[in-house]
Amino acid sequence: MRAYVGLTRRMRALRHLGELTGWCSIAFLIFVTLFVPAGPAMADKRVALVIGNAAYQHATLLSSSLEDVRIVAAALQTVGFTLSGGAALVDLDRSGLDRAIQQFGRDSADADVAFVYYAGHAVQFHGSSFLVPVDAAVSKEADLESQTLHVGLLLQQLENSASRLNVLVLDACHSNPFEGHGLDGLEPGLAPVHTPANTLVSFAAQPDTAVPVTSDANNLFAMTLGQTIQRPGADVFTIFNELGLAVKRRTAGAQQPFVQFSPIGGRFVFVAAAPAARASTAVASPPSTLPRERAVLYDEDVTDPKGKHYEGTVVWRTEESKASSAQAANRVLRADIEIPERKLRLVLVLRRNSDPSMPASHLAELTFSVPSDFAGGGIGNVPGMLMKSSEQARGTPLAGLAVKVTNGSFLVGLSNVDADRQRNLQLLQQRSWIDIPLVYDNSRRGILAIGKGASGDHAFADVLAAWDEH
Structure with missing residues (x-):
């Protein structure tokens, strides 16, 4: 097992971006000024x-x-x-x-x-x-x-x-x-x-x-x-x-x-509803024949300044998505992450956005599944996504905005500003690990670190090449 560096360093990296009962004002402004969620x-x-x-x-x-x-x-x-x-x-x-x-x-x-x-x-x-x-x-x-x-x-x-x-x-x-x-x-x-x-x-x-x-x-x-x-x-x-x-x-x-x-007629929403996540993503298991790469969940622990970590796995693959009223058919990247000791599962789907009402270059759909007795109570917030060169490195945030769709379901839209889009794609292609910061319902924090490994590198190369063709 690789040496555990400790959650303190990771939380310090997050606080470098800043956070206050969720994510900090500075990081929030970076995200919010770059992306309009769900139109x-x-x-x-x-x-x-x-x-x-x-x-x-x-x-x-x-x-x-x-x-x-x-x-x-x-x-x-x-x-x-x-x-x-x-x-x-x-x-x-x-x-x-x-x-x-x-x-x-x-x-x-x-x-x-x-x-x-x-x-x-x-x-x-x-x-x-x-x-x-x-x-x-x-x-x-x-x-x-x-x-x-x-x-x-x-x-x-x-x-x-x-x-x-x-x-x-x-x-x-x-x-x-x-x-x-x-x-x-x-x-x-x-x-x-x-x-x-x-x-x-x-x-x-x-x-x-x-x-x-x-x-x-x-x-x-x-x-x-x-x-x-x-x-x-x-x-x-x-x-x-x-x-x-x-x-x-x-x-x-x-x-x-x-x-x-006072009485208000009609129903007003500031942001249109996001496309519904597929019901099967939270429960479907990846084929057992696919290679499994390393994933780790790091949790805060008030009794231990180093925090706790839980080993898990990730299965990378590409899929052909079907066309919907909002999105054209295209190749998507899918990751099935499991942390057995915490009984936490995440399905991450990354797709190129083709919905003109959503000014985002790409969309990451995150669907969590946790047991009813989950120690944090549930996943309350996902502030964003970061890319890093190794498990121990400090992550670089992808430019975009994360929003909560339903309990356990989040949507991260990546900025469609040209410079941001190019930088995001470069990070996705060249960095070997993904950090997903988590804020639990009880306000404690965690970080889900996901390694690409050889199969992830291959899946990313495949899907990025497919997006380049369109």
């Missing part, structure tokens, strides 16, 4: 206003807001939104905030979907909520009227919009930013709001509840929002319910996002 269900006009206030002149700084808006803006653009103002708007003073909202009103007047995300300070006073510009210096009640923006004015823009669906997200449930400035009567968190027709409103925390200003709490909500709105086939209600459940679970109930809405 937005569009023919509609989508307009978003994204505002992040951080550099407060007379209140607590909120540096995390800048990262929050970058994450959310990138995700919204990925699913087909045009950003009012051309980009995420940061560090707006009162006049800048007024101009941005007025411009958004004009931009969204004929939109089918209007989406507003605000990250920064807000305050609640006598049952009303006010957004705080970066130049606000609030010390008395009159300052709220002149220096902040009543949330009702923002909702009025949504109410006046002809959009089919309005979404307002306020990531602004922090402690009182003007503590000790002389204004009494400020209440924690945000107040419930009057909800216009066809409108959904979400807060990062429950009404009247403040979330401590920590990077974990702030980034978690934005990152989870950015991921859930890209869930193929999920409607708007499912998305915000899953957002709330995920944040509640990852904070052990300390932070519970809030949702309220």
Whole structure:
């Protein structure tokens, strides 16, 4: 058996890419800006206003807001939104905030979907909520009227919009930013709001509840929002319910996002449903005559800094896929991975993408099968895929985005940007091992390392040559 290098080194490599309760902001942005998963269900006009206030002149700084808006803006653009103002708007003073909202009103007047995300300070006073510009210096009640923006004015823009669906997200449930400035009567968190027709409103925390200003709490909500709105086939209600459940679970109930809405007609999804995975892939065993190469599962272990590793096998082969409504017939690469001691099985299918609605060069479909008593509870997230030259080497991520399709099923779309596509294909061809990072339902992590071996090299050469012919 080859010497075990230890999970610590591998986790350090992953943290080099960065991760926070899943995958980190930096890696998430790399993925999200390169690939649009499963094609937005569009023919509609989508307009978003994204505002992040951080550099407060007379209140607590909120540096995390800048990262929050970058994450959310990138995700919204990925699913087909045009950003009012051309980009995420940061560090707006009162006049800048007024101009941005007025411009958004004009931009969204004929939109089918209007989406507003605000990250920064807000305050609640006598049952009303006010957004705080970066130049606000609030010390008395009159300052709220002149220096902040009543949330009702923002909702009025949504109410006046002809959009089919309005979404307002306020990531602004922090402690009182003007503590000790002389204004009494400020209440924690945000107040419930009057909800216009066809409108959904979400807060990062429950009404009247403040979330401590920590990077974990702030980034978690934005990152989870950015991921859930890209869930193929999920409607708007499912998305915000899953957002709330995920944040509640990852904070052990300390932070519970809030949702309220007026009746919304129809069913809206941000991203069209991905092609259904073949039911047989999770259970079909590879022929016993095919050669088996080495696979290893490395798991975190709180009792052992080196972690644990479990030996397994992988069977590589190529197959001819049948044409479907979304994909033309073409040769695909298939890997059947088994980790017997953990009773974990994975079917990995890599294909060239021929669906024009999905701006990805290639698609990797991952279908996991684990027992009901699986120690991690299940596979909660697959952040992406990495290629490496040897089992012990640090992996290089393939440019693309991973999304969860159903429980145990994930889709990784590789970037169709020319430079990224060429680099991805070069990595797939030349590197000898694949790393698949795993996040279990209990938030612990693992890495599934898959060796090509001689049979894998042959299978990759075969399928890459077939793709070159088309």
